[in-house]
Amino acid sequence: MKLCRYDDNRVGLVDGDALIDVTPALDVIGELRWPVPPGDRLIARLDAFLAAASAIGPVVRKPLSEVHLLSPIANPSKIIGAPVNYTKHLDEAREDRGIHHGRDIKTIDDYGLFLKATTSLVGPSEGVALRFPDRRNDHEVELVAVIGRTADRVTAEDAMAHVAGFTIGLDMTVRGTEDRSLRKSIDSYSVIGPWLVTADEIADPMNLDLELTVNGDTRQRSNTRYLIFDLPRLIAYASSFYTLYPGDLIMTGTPEGVGPVAAGDRLAASIESIGTMTVIVRAA
Numbered sequence: 001m002k003l004c005r006y007d008d009n010r011v012g013l014v015d016g017d018a019l020i021d022v023t024p025a026l027d028v029i030g031e032l033r034w035p036v037p038p039g040d041r042l043i044a045r046l047d048a049f050l051a052a053a054s055a056i057g058p059v060v061r062k063p064l065s066e067v068h069l070l071s072p073i074a075n076p077s078k079i080i081g082a083p084v085n086y087t088k089h090l091d092e093a094r095e096d097r098g099i100h101h102g103r104d105i106k107t108i109d110d111y112g113l114f115l116k117a118t119t120s121l122v123g124p125s126e127g128v129a130l131r132f133p134d135r136r137n138d139h140e141v142e143l144v145a146v147i148g149r150t151a152d153r154v155t156a157e158d159a160m161a162h163v164a165g166f167t168i169g170l171d172m173t174v175r176g177t178e179d180r181s182l183r184k185s186i187d188s189y190s191v192i193g194p195w196l197v198t199a200d201e202i203a204d205p206m207n208l209d210l211e212l213t214v215n216g217d218t219r220q221r222s223n224t225r226y227l228i229f230d231l232p233r234l235i236a237y238a239s240s241f242y243t244l245y246p247g248d249l250i251m252t253g254t255p256e257g258v259g260p261v262a263a264g265d266r267l268a269a270s271i272e273s274i275g276t277m278t279v280i281v282r283a284a
């Protein structure tokens with residue numbers, strides 16, 4: 001199934017170029033009282049939600065072209081990033097710094113993971129609002145895994161059983177010397193969408209073509225098979241440090257071809273078996 005959040009926090013099941021509104025199924029989440037437990041309540045109750053959604057009738061259909069698509073995950077407790085996690089992007093980072101010897105630049109083995117502020121999260125219809133237009137702001141297209149079950153120190157072998165599904169991500173970055181967690185946490189610098197594809201629909205997430213175009217020109221094109229830390233390893237590694245909760249987002253890293261964006265640019269990020277997410281860049 002493909003699940004989207006749209007307009008004023010309504011929820012839809014994507015069916016071709018339309019959606020079926022299933023907002024009433026949110027009743028399965030129940031009432032929340034303070035303190036709210038960590039994690040996204042819809043993802044934590046996803047099976048019950050989808051069961052309730054399939055029982056709704058008569059259905060309301062809307063063309064996807066007529067709705068504002070929000071981030072399909074509303075309340076992740078963490079947005080996790082994987083630095084330099086594609087071989088050729090590593091080469092590109094080396095060249096940028098005039099380094100030609102493999103030993104001289106750090107890799108994901110050295111850096112580990114980073115976190116992005118959850119307040120940086122938006123959906124495709126909200127777009128990216130450039131905060132520092134005088135600095136270089138880069139696009140990074142990434143496969144994003146959405147955690148479905150609480151994961152604490154899981155093995156790579158067990159990791160994929162903790163994934164609810166997948167979506168497309170843009171890990172936007174302002175270049176500079178500050179820590180990644182600051183440069184990548186600007187409001188609107190984490191875009192995900194256009195919807196969540198449940199894990200059962202993607203047979204092999206480690207063999208998906210991904211591409212990003214800017215104003216129609218291809219900038220990034222690769223396949224998730226070229227990840228240095230593959231998804232099971234990323235989940236096992238992340239959960240060895242902190243508990244992963246339903247709705248947590250793992251941005252798996254970006255391939256070669258990162259480049260600058262400017263206000264007015266139109267980004268189209270595509271991943272095989274998920275779809276295409278169109279995002280407009282504007283001034284903040």
Ligand code: MN
Nearest residue numbers: 140171253254
């Ligand atoms: Mn990234």
